[in-house]
Amino acid sequence: MMNILIIIPCFNEQASLPRLISELGNLKLPEKYNVSVCVVNDCSTDDTKQVAKKLDVILIDLPVNLGIGGAVQSGLKYALLNNYDLAVQMDGDGQHPPAELEKMIACYEETGASLVIGSRFIVKEGFQSSFLRRLGITYFHWLNKFFTGASIYDSTSGFRLFDKKAIQLSARYYPDDYPEPESLVFFSKAGLAIKETPVIMVHRNGGQSSIRSFTSFYYCVKVTLAMFFSFIRKP
Amino acid sequence: MLRIQIITIIASLAFLFLVFRMVVKGRLREEYSIIWLLFTGILVVFSFWEKGLLLVSNMFGIYLPANLVFTISIFIALVYLLHLSVVASKLQKQNKLLAQEMALMKIEIEKMKEEIKSE
Numbered sequence: 004m005m006n007i008l009i010i011i012p013c014f015n016e017q018a019s020l021p022r023l024i025s026e027l028g029n030l031k032l033p034e035k036y037n038v039s040v041c042v043v044n045d046c047s048t049d050d051t052k053q054v055a056k057k058l059d060v061i062l063i064d065l066p067v068n069l070g071i072g073g074a075v076q077s078g079l080k081y082a083l084l085n086n087y088d089l090a091v092q093m094d095g096d097g098q099h100p101p102a103e104l105e106k107m108i109a110c111y112e113e114t115g116a117s118l119v120i121g122s123r124f125i126v127k128e129g130f131q132s133s134f135l136r137r138l139g140i141t142y143f144h145w146l147n148k149f150f151t152g153a154s155i156y157d158s159t160s161g162f163r164l165f166d167k168k169a170i171q172l173s174a175r176y177y178p179d180d181y182p183e184p185e186s187l188v189f190f191s192k193a194g195l196a197i198k199e200t201p202v203i204m205v206h207r208n209g210g211q212s213s214i215r216s217f218t219s220f221y222y223c224v225k226v227t228l229a230m231f232f233s234f235i236r237k238p
Numbered sequence: 239m240l241r242i243q244i245i246t247i248i249a250s251l252a253f254l255f256l257v258f259r260m261v262v263k264g265r266l267r268e269e270y271s272i273i274w275l276l277f278t279g280i281l282v283v284f285s286f287w288e289k290g291l292l293l294v295s296n297m298f299g300i301y302l303p304a305n306l307v308f309t310i311s312i313f314i315a316l317v318y319l320l321h322l323s324v325v326a327s328k329l330q331k332q333n334k335l336l337a338q339e340m341a342l343m344k345i346e347i348e349k350m351k352e353e354i355k356s357e
Binding site: 066067 | 333334337338341342345
């Protein structure tokens with residue numbers, strides 16, 4: 004029996020959350036997997052909390068806004084505390100279809116990697132996002148190759164599967180804002196195997212990306228710095 | 239006594255008094271007050287002892303004593319700003335940890351409530 008915790012960090016996702024949860028409920032995974040869903044409400048200003056309370060989920064209700072990294076880490080801490088075997092991070096806006104989870108689990112079973120990334124770019128299918136964003140992602144691909152030596156195409160993907168080792172590491176340290184590319188450097192320095200599997204992503208149902216145009220320059224600078232410091236920091 | 243000397247004496251003593259009062263009222267923590275008390279103290283000393291500044295400037299080979307004052311005070315302000323950024327980073331880290339612990343605890347409390355109800 005494998006217990007999986009699906010962590011959904013939410014900031015103002017009241018519109019898309021019910022559909023996502025019901026889709027997750029209809030998910031058919033192999034017999035040995037036991038799925039729980041955990042919604043992390045990152046101090047939303049809309050009714051995300053009330054919506055989540057009515058659903059059959061574990062609700063982690065943060066008293067202050069911690070940003071995506073702090074929210075995901077809360078879920079991972081919960082997973083560690085309650086002895087989950089696997090944890091999956093998934094966006095609350097519906098751009099990660101629950102059905103794609105099967106592919107990630109299949110990849111995990113096949114490779115035994117500690118971190119499985121759901122990637123948009125290995126096979127060009129589905130929603131591919133804007134030109135500028137793709138340019139940024141190409142830059143991070145190059146940066147990741149430099150810092151981790153591994154060729155990870157979709158380093159900014161927020162659709163990721165953690166095994167027990169990765170959960171343990173992340174509960175101890177996880178970056179705050181824009182955590183995905185930096186945590187890859189951190190994981191690879193700790194000697195964790197990282198694998199990428201193609202998934203299809205769709206346009207968000209509602210809400211806003213945490214990365215908007217006027218902050219994207221800051222995003223690039225911050226993440227580059229964070230990756231550099233993660234690289235030279237002793238694990 | 240020079241007019242500028244009187245002004246600096248009054249200003250630095252007033253500043254010293256302000257820092258004292260803030261510590262007494264608990265608005266400034268003692269560990270942060272040390273640096274302020276120290277440098278205000280130095281200011282007070284040099285406002286009274288006018289030859290002192292000239293002496294120290296000559297020691298460093300600085301032509302104008304005023305330049306010594308500017309250089310040192312700007313440097314101290316920079317170091318102190320860095321210190322404050324470190325403090326802010328530490329507070330943010332602690333704040334995050336507290337928020338997470340609290341949120342996880344809320345779940346435990348809810349679970350306990352349910353258990354009590356079902357008994």
